[in-house]
Amino acid sequence: MASRPDHYATLGVGKKASQEEIKKAYRKLARRYHPDRNPDDKQSEARFKEIAQAYDVVGDPEKRKQYDSGTGPFASGAAGGFGGFGNFDFDASSMGDILSNLFSGSASGRRVRTKPRPERGQDLEAQTTISFDQAVSGAQVPLSVPSASTCPTCRGTGAKPGTTPRVCPRCEGRGIETQGQGMFSISQPCSQCGGSGTIIEDPCPTCHGAGAVRTMKRYRVNIPAGVREGSRIRLPGKGEQGRNGGPPGDLYVITHVDPSPIFKRKGEHLEVEVPLTIPEALRGAEVQVPTLSGSKTLRVKPGTAHGTVARLRGEGPPKPGSAAKGASPARGDIHYRFTIDVPKELSSEQEKAVEELSKAMNGNPRARLFEESSTGTGAKGGS
Numbered sequence: 121m122a123s124r125p126d127h128y129a130t131l132g133v134g135k136k137a138s139q140e141e142i143k144k145a146y147r148k149l150a151r152r153y154h155p156d157r158n159p160d161d162k163q164s165e166a167r168f169k170e171i172a173q174a175y176d177v178v179g180d181p182e183k184r185k186q187y188d189s190g191t192g193p194f195a196s197g198a199a200g201g202f203g204g205f206g207n208f209d210f211d212a213s214s215m216g217d218i219l220s221n222l223f224s225g226s227a228s229g230r231r232v233r234t235k236p237r238p239e240r241g242q243d244l245e246a247q248t249t250i251s252f253d254q255a256v257s258g259a260q261v262p263l264s265v266p267s268a269s270t271c272p273t274c275r276g277t278g279a280k281p282g283t284t285p286r287v288c289p290r291c292e293g294r295g296i297e298t299q300g301q302g303m304f305s306i307s308q309p310c311s312q313c314g315g316s317g318t319i320i321e322d323p324c325p326t327c328h329g330a331g332a333v334r335t336m337k338r339y340r341v342n343i344p345a346g347v348r349e350g351s352r353i354r355l356p357g358k359g360e361q362g363r364n365g366g367p368p369g370d371l372y373v374i375t376h377v378d379p380s381p382i383f384k385r386k387g388e389h390l391e392v393e394v395p396l397t398i399p400e401a402l403r404g405a406e407v408q409v410p411t412l413s414g415s416k417t418l419r420v421k422p423g424t425a426h427g428t429v430a431r432l433r434g435e436g437p438p439k440p441g442s443a444a445k446g447a448s449p450a451r452g453d454i455h456y457r458f459t460i461d462v463p464k465e466l467s468s469e470q471e472k473a474v475e476e477l478s479k480a481m482n483g484n485p486r487a488r489l490f491e492e493s494s495t496g497t498g499a500k501g502g503s
């Protein structure tokens with residue numbers, strides 16, 4: 121068996137040190153030599169292992185007694201207690217587990233924050249308003265988005281350059297406080313550090329300790345052709361910066377479309393109201409109707425009723441996302457709804473013409489509404 125390691129020397133404490141002092145010394149050293157902080161550093165790794173072994177023995181009053189007396193399984197240190205430790209593959213992720221196991225004897229049972237966790241940046245939302253024509257043909261619009269970015273003075277620590285945040289004395293870096301005992305304990309964010317686990321004594325003059333500053337990010341956003349009112353366009357990675365090396369969030373651009381006085385959006389199609397004169401509706405006609413690119417001629421059949429719809433297929437707005445590379449996108453239709461234009465007043469000439477017309481078109485089209493039917497009650501006193 122190897123010579124007995126001096127666990128007290130490893131932890132830098134005297135043989136008479138209290139359990140509390142040993143724990144403090146261990147925490148300090150474990151933080152300094154933690155593999156997360158010293159990637160690819162074999163020496164730190166070995167040191168960390170020693171520290172962990174030492175604390176496993178003298179950090180436990182029972183094992184410490186055996187170690188001090190030179191008897192029992194922990195008398196010789198490494199050979200004893202830390203089950204399987206010698207075969208342990210030391211990588212940073214298992215380190216975290218070891219640490220949390222070691223600290224699980226503390227009140228919270230939660231992992232100590234040896235290194236801040238990477239956090240994805242928040243998503244941002246911005247609004248833009250475009251014209252109807254821009255919505256149909258697509259547009260590139262400038263956009264300014266207020267966003268938080270890492271403070272350049274303190275590089276995000278929130279501490280004045282040259283100073284470092286201190287481990288919070290209240291929660292000892294855990295970021296949470298536990299009240300009560302056992303099953304009835306309640307954990308909540310530390311009241312002193314707000315859950316960060318650290319305290320900033322000299323705040324950064326630029327960001328006043330926030331670690332971030334508000335900036336305006338400017339983008340030119342490509343709005344795809346055919347976009348609709350209220351569409352959300354996602355710009356991946358254009359949201360808030362991530363923290364501690366986490367990825368950035370996304371930016372969502374909510375697009376508002378100014379309505380057109382002529383074209384009404386109906387799902388993926390457009391609708392246009394086309395007024396007809398009474399003679400056009402009666403006799404049929406060829407009428408010019410607007411399209412997105414100009415105009416077209418539509419044939420109105422004789423006897424067209426109010427509300428009749430004619431369609432021009434593929435003349436509508438592009439369907440966003442429908443274009444294969446290089447190909448032109450699929451498009452919706454335009455629905456032309458014919459309405460019959462009824463004049464509010466008539467000239468004397470029109471009056472005469474209408475009189476002629478009403479003579480020619482005698483008969484009552486509503487008569488059938490008043491016929492006795494098997495299901496209806498039959499209208500009484502209509503004549």
Ligand SMILES: [Zn+2]
Pocket residue numbers: 271272273274275276277278279324325326327328329330331332
């Ligand atoms: Zn700062």
Ligand SMILES: [Zn+2]
Pocket residue numbers: 288289290291292293294295296310311312313314315316317318
């Ligand atoms: Zn705290």
